[in-house]
Amino acid sequence: MEAKAGTMQLEDYFEFLSPEDIRVKGTRIGIEHILYEYIHVAKTPEQIAQQFHTVTLEQIYATILFYLHNQETIGKYVEDWLEYSLKAQAEQDQNPPPFIAKLCQLKGQKQPSAS
Template structure:
């Protein structure tokens, strides 16, 4: 019996591979695994998953290691880029909150 590992995942885009039936990305499972967590420990961190889905993710990882290592690196670079952009150009909500905080401080000084 052959198991089609791709049946365990939703390939939403080049930057978004999710575990089928969940909003959990494969990067979430792999992050814990690469930090040394066992499959059972990963379940304690991601309790909506089961061992079958975790082992399918790990098997998929080892069958596509170079691709998924690049995928994880790309996601990390993208997150860092988004964070740096957020630091330089915060959202309008953050700007309004900062202004409100500054106004509150100046009112206390008066």
């Protein structure tokens, strides 16, 4: 059976840039950002739409539906992203770029010492 002209498939909502980079089509938002808010923070699609102004409510629902249809694969995608993000943050905290280290040092100097 052929799809009617103008009928969108679920995958049409996304740009598959690489196995580790799936974005909402027409935006710079990765699906992991929307799904993190939905899965781990338990935000509603409407709350997520308020957070990501470049994504429509329809795109958010499509992202959630894509996740629900591919829970094992996309769930792993989100978990891998989260693990990578936490590891990268920990590494940056251990070895901040010189600019950030300098800012932290300046911030520390301006705070009154607790006595």
